[in-house]
Amino acid sequence: MRLLLLSNSTNHGTGYLEHALETVLTFLDGAALTFVPYALADHDAYTAKVAAALAPSGTRVTGLHEAADPRAEIERAEAVFVGGGNTFRLLDTLGRLGLLAPLADRVRDGLPYMGASAGTNIAGLTIRTTNDMPIAQPASFEALGLVPFQLNPHFLDADPTSTHRGETREQRLAEFLEVNDVPVLGLREGTWLAVQDGAARIGGSAVGAGAPGPAVVFARGAAPREVSGDVSELLGTTPRFDVPA
Template structure:
């Protein structure tokens, strides 16, 4: 499989996706047209136009999955698939209702490049259980595309000792997840991404890297350029009582 999984789609002082332009261009090299899946936001046309404006700069046409009565037909003929960010619960519910979970996962496993950002990166995981989003709708289950065997937490924020916020930190919430589920979680900080090519998995980005959480060890730090291929051998165990 060929995957590019971005923590975020916008960076301070940069245009949409511009911080990852080189990585995106390399990932989509040789592609003429991209199928964009806009269901994480309500404005499908506006979202697709935003993606198209960026992709035009690297010579790629964009078609929105929402423009077909049956988007599975577009998936079947897609050269590459990009699922954008927004609300992960709304996104997964939309994919389930349109029969796109199996359709997209099967196409990507057959060799079609996949790109995700934020919620679209959550979709590449076995489930959406490590999303940051509010459950504004209820999907049929939490099971997502399963293109990787571990979980990702996009937009990962380190604990701030000086913060006046009294709720759980991201670290505490991921620790709670690991109390119920035996599966690693990679916290992707802003400006970072993962690139999978077959059995190779590399951390990329322009920022401070990622933090790996596991149930039996202290969190581990990784810098951009780190080889994380060992995570592809993960054998996950989830609490079967929830999705």
């Protein structure tokens, strides 16, 4: 498989995909792009935004929603990009259209898959570690399962100077691990996970004050672990869901 899983599509002060553009274009390697806009409501505007960002490179972008037969479009796609937005709406729409299994099968057969935010969430086993509000109700939380662990894009470190007393992201992920024995890869803003030829690597540079590194791994029975570069050991994960500690 070839995966490029972005934490976010826009860094503060930059244009859409600008912070990762060189990596994106190298990943696509001239392929036409089938864009999946289902995480947002306005599919046309979303597709136009992606097309405008990639137009200078000559990349041709087609919205999957424009196809009379989305399954057939996935079968003939050269590369696919699943954009960010609401993860529940994205998974629900893909499920209702019967596209989850065909998309996963094609990616496992070598179709390059790029995701951002919600599109990165669904590359994991389930969407149980998304940050999004459940504005739609998918039939299941099970996602594409392209990697055998959980993903948490937009990972935010707690601000020690904040007066907010609600749960931190780390606390929420700790709650997940109380019920599930599955590692979670938290990707900070500006970073991504690339998977190819059985290897997984963290790329990009974390943005935001106080970010100690690009990513962090949360696992049951262990302290959070900062990671960068090669994280291929995560591909050997044996996930266990619904097994309270």
